[in-house]
Amino acid sequence: MTDKKKMSVAEILAAARAGSKASAADEQAPVAPAEAAAAEDTPPAPKPAAAKPAAGGRPSVQDILAMARSGQAKPAAEAPAAKPKPAAKPAAAKPAAAKAAPVGQGAKKNVQRDTASILAAARAGAKPGPVSKAEAPAAARPAKPPAAKAAAKPARPVPPRPMRPQATVPAKKAVTEERRTFLSYALGSFMAVGFTALSVTGGLFSLGLARFLFPNVLAEPPSRFKVGSKEGFPSGKVETKFVAQYGVWVVNGEFEGVQQIYALKTVCTHLGCTPNWLEAEQKFKCPCHGSGFYKDGINFEGPAPRPLERYAIRIADDGQLEVDKSKAFQEELGQWNDPESYVTA
Amino acid sequence: MHSNGFFLSDVAGFLGGYYTVLAVMNGVAALLMWRRQSRTVWAAVWAAYAGAMMILASLALSGSASMVPVLPLAIRNLVNDLSGPVLYTLGTTAFLVLLFVFRKFFVQPMVAWSIFNISLLLLGLSMADENFAAIVMKPDNVPIVGLVFLLAFFTWVATKQAVVNDERIRQGLPVMEKVNDEKVLVWPDLVYTELICMVGVAALLLVWAIFLPAPLEEPASSVKTPNPSKAPWYFLGLQEMLVYFDPWYAGVVLPSLVVFGLMAMPYLDFNKKGNGYYSIEERKFSYLVWQFGFFELWITLIILGTFLRGPNWNFFGPFEFWTPYKVEVLNNVDLPQMFWVQWLNQPLPRAPQGAGLLTQIGFILLREAPGLLVMGAYLVLLPPLMAITIFRGFFAKMGFIRYMIMSNLMLLMLTLPLKMVLRWTLNLKYIISIPEFSLNF
Numbered sequence: 001m002t003d004k005k006k007m008s009v010a011e012i013l014a015a016a017r018a019g020s021k022a023s024a025a026d027e028q029a030p031v032a033p034a035e036a037a038a039a040e041d042t043p044p045a046p047k048p049a050a051a052k053p054a055a056g057g058r059p060s061v062q063d064i065l066a067m068a069r070s071g072q073a074k075p076a077a078e079a080p081a082a083k084p085k086p087a088a089k090p091a092a093a094k095p096a097a098a099k100a101a102p103v104g105q106g107a108k109k110n111v112q113r114d115t116a117s118i119l120a121a122a123r124a125g126a127k128p129g130p131v132s133k134a135e136a137p138a139a140a141r142p143a144k145p146p147a148a149k150a151a152a153k154p155a156r157p158v159p160p161r162p163m164r165p166q167a168t169v170p171a172k173k174a175v176t177e178e179r180r181t182f183l184s185y186a187l188g189s190f191m192a193v194g195f196t197a198l199s200v201t202g203g204l205f206s207l208g209l210a211r212f213l214f215p216n217v218l219a220e221p222p223s224r225f226k227v228g229s230k231e232g233f234p235s236g237k238v239e240t241k242f243v244a245q246y247g248v249w250v251v252n253g254e255f256e257g258v259q260q261i262y263a264l265k266t267v268c269t270h271l272g273c274t275p276n277w278l279e280a281e282q283k284f285k286c287p288c289h290g291s292g293f294y295k296d297g298i299n300f301e302g303p304a305p306r307p308l309e310r311y312a313i314r315i316a317d318d319g320q321l322e323v324d325k326s327k328a329f330q331e332e333l334g335q336w337n338d339p340e341s342y343v344t345a
Numbered sequence: 346m347h348s349n350g351f352f353l354s355d356v357a358g359f360l361g362g363y364y365t366v367l368a369v370m371n372g373v374a375a376l377l378m379w380r381r382q383s384r385t386v387w388a389a390v391w392a393a394y395a396g397a398m399m400i401l402a403s404l405a406l407s408g409s410a411s412m413v414p415v416l417p418l419a420i421r422n423l424v425n426d427l428s429g430p431v432l433y434t435l436g437t438t439a440f441l442v443l444l445f446v447f448r449k450f451f452v453q454p455m456v457a458w459s460i461f462n463i464s465l466l467l468l469g470l471s472m473a474d475e476n477f478a479a480i481v482m483k484p485d486n487v488p489i490v491g492l493v494f495l496l497a498f499f500t501w502v503a504t505k506q507a508v509v510n511d512e513r514i515r516q517g518l519p520v521m522e523k524v525n526d527e528k529v530l531v532w533p534d535l536v537y538t539e540l541i542c543m544v545g546v547a548a549l550l551l552v553w554a555i556f557l558p559a560p561l562e563e564p565a566s567s568v569k570t571p572n573p574s575k576a577p578w579y580f581l582g583l584q585e586m587l588v589y590f591d592p593w594y595a596g597v598v599l600p601s602l603v604v605f606g607l608m609a610m611p612y613l614d615f616n617k618k619g620n621g622y623y624s625i626e627e628r629k630f631s632y633l634v635w636q637f638g639f640f641e642l643w644i645t646l647i648i649l650g651t652f653l654r655g656p657n658w659n660f661f662g663p664f665e666f667w668t669p670y671k672v673e674v675l676n677n678v679d680l681p682q683m684f685w686v687q688w689l690n691q692p693l694p695r696a697p698q699g700a701g702l703l704t705q706i707g708f709i710l711l712r713e714a715p716g717l718l719v720m721g722a723y724l725v726l727l728p729p730l731m732a733i734t735i736f737r738g739f740f741a742k743m744g745f746i747r748y749m750i751m752s753n754l755m756l757l758m759l760t761l762p763l764k765m766v767l768r769w770t771l772n773l774k775y776i777i778s779i780p781e782f783s784l785n786f
Contacts, residue, residue, distance in 0.1 A: 243568055244566075244568055244569070245568075247567070247568045266568060270587070270591075270592060271587065271592050271596070273570040273574055274567075274568050274569060274570040275570075276570075276572060276657075276669070278669075278670065280670060281670070281672055285657045286570075286657070286658070287570050287571065287572035287573050287574045287656060287657055287658065288570065288573075288574045288584070288587075288658060289584065289587050289588045289658050290588060290657055290658035290659060290675065292675065300676055300677075301675035301676050301677060302588065302658075302675060302677075303587060303588055303589065303590065303591070303774070305591055305774075305775065305778065305780050305783070305785040306780035332780040332781055333781060334698075
């Protein structure tokens with residue numbers, strides 16, 4: 001496993017960068033000793049990484065990096081070894097040996113190179129493609145001494161990069177007074193026309209939407225409603241038949257020693273689910289988080305932090321009980337003492 | 346408990362197929378082991394197990410309801426009686442601790458395969474229980490069953506790699522990620538794989554949706570809450586948290602803190618090891634804190650909320666019938682009530698009638714003094730105390746600000762298990778309870 005000696009991208013890059021200064025100094029990278037040894041020998045030594053041919057004839061990232069690194073640090077004779085075609089070897093070896101000296105100089109000048117430029121440079125030799133920004137000036141100036149990898153592959157010249165097209169300069173506005181530019185003049189510019197139209201449309205649209213807040217017909221139950229006479233609520237009874245329509249329990253129960261009739265709001269004070277009245281257990285129980293309330297609405301189990309709320313209740317002129325949902329009374333604020341919140345049974 | 350012939354004859358067909366799949370799966374595994382020549386004994390064991398599964402399958406398909414293999418009633422009743430939120434939480438914690446401490450044992454493939462098979466067998470035997478099947482085979486809950494197994498598998502894979510790496514680091518060898526660092530190209534290797542997975546998952550979902558249609562319920566109504574009313578599965582941990590806290594804390598503050606903590610993690614982490622490879626030994630603190638937060642405070646709560654919380658959010662054993670009339674004693678009191686009334690035997694401090702706002706606030710603060718002191722001590726005194734005791738090294742490496750953020754995040758994370766324990770042991774509802782201003786903690 002360990003003698004497989006495969007280099008990570010980071011190691012190759014480190015070797016490539018350090019190799020331009022002094023390859024021997026780079027001791028922590030495991031590549032460096034082998035590389036130094038290879039640099040002394042003129043014949044190409046088979047590198048473990050380079051020896052593995054890329055599958056399918058396309059150079060892999062590792063091969064490209066290995067080629068770039070070897071081309072920069074020493075004569076590029078080794079680079080063809082990475083290629084699947086062995087026939088290219090002798091052809092490449094000769095010019096590479098001839099240009100050994102300039103390669104060394106070129107490599108020394110090339111101080112720091114990032115991953116993108118190394119990869120781009122290597123790929124530029126294999127196929128025309130995008131060149132990174134760091135590489136662009138070197139490609140643009142042919143007078144400069146040839147870069148390391150350019151010397152490595154003299155057989156395949158780098159095609160000249162197409163110049164980036166100049167940004168199109170907008171033609172000067174011809175000042176002509178026409179009817180179709182009248183709005184632009186009136187409002188300042190064509191942008192102002194657009195934004196004015198947009199804001200006017202948006203404003204009208206919002207007004208149209210706001211109309212929906214005031215519907216012609218309101219299908220809401222009234223906040224005041226009658227629930228029948230007192231006799232319909234015998235002592236101890238929790239009337240659940242108003243829950244579905246009004247969200248109210250009308251209870252005849254005892255609170256602080258006084259028998260009262262009161263209307264409890266069917267909203268759990270924890271997170272607003274609707275509890276169920278459990279007749280057998282004589283408690284309201286919330287299905288969401290298990291809060292429990294006594295018949296008088298006081299919380300006693302689960303996470304509900306405060307008792308259920310009461311709605312206003314009174315005896316209407318016709319003797320019936322009338323619940324008013326527009327007023328709510330909270331026990332923890334002492335509002336249950338308010339005579340509006342109950343009817344004495 | 347309510348098992349009857351009709352249900353069993355319904356489920357028998359499914360169980361027959363289930364056991365047959367188990368048999369085929371183990372048969373193939375045995376064949377593979379036999380071919381590799383390394384595990385011939387294990388191959389024999391799994392071949393025999395596959396045979397046993399075939400017997401179970403034929404029993405299930407025999408056509409007689411009484412022949413369907415099922416977990417003995419005594420065991421089911423025992424499980425029901427034992428299970429409760431306390432035992433569930435303690436049990437899962439103990440189980441996770443066990444898995445962590447003996448991880449070198451559990452990462453062995455044969456051990457993992459055995460546990461996997463045992464859990465599948467238990468699932469099959471439990472499925473013949475009507476109450477269990479009603480919950481587990483509900484279309485909403487089927488993915489959660491899959492989640493449990495998937496999560497176990499991926500955790501196992503990662504733990505195995507970490508254990509191997511830890512062993513190699515101990516021996517001075519490079520970690521496996523360094524040895525096998527072969528890279529592939531995004532295009533086409535990765536993108537093709539993703540495309541194939543996409544097509545596969547789409548096909549699976551299509552078939553799934555046809556065979557397990559999503560349940561549709563009656564139209565929503567603001568005055569009718571389904572019982573039990575459950576959040577989407579990924580929020581069930583949140584819903585369980587809400588049982589112990591006021592909504593503003595469990596629903597707003599804690600989730601925000603989770604997000605904030607996850608974002609702060611790279612800035613709080615000073616351990617440079619474990620970068621790019623799996624390791625537990627080198628990052629024990631980070632690993633344990635993460636696994637505690639993820640598994641204990643999120644995943645187990647999701648499982649609890651899915652399978653064990655029934656009507657009225659009561660806890661039900663896995664084989665228990667979900668009745669909305671289950672009576673559980675859950676009375677609880679706030680800390681001020683406990684302190685003033687139960688311990689000091691005097692009424693709660695209460696502002697006189699018609700007092701001004703400031704007087705009222707003063708009385709409220711007096712009433713809540715014990716809770717405020719407890720929480721103040723918890724959040725203000727504990728971080729420096731930990732800095733000079735258990736986190737001495739952390740404090741030196743992290744510096745004041747990073748340490749304070751880390752320790753406070755940890756303490757706030759621990760409020761959840763602490764509050765759960767307090768609820769179970771002392772029936773404590775809120776430590777600070779100011780319903781007048783909707784401030785409860």
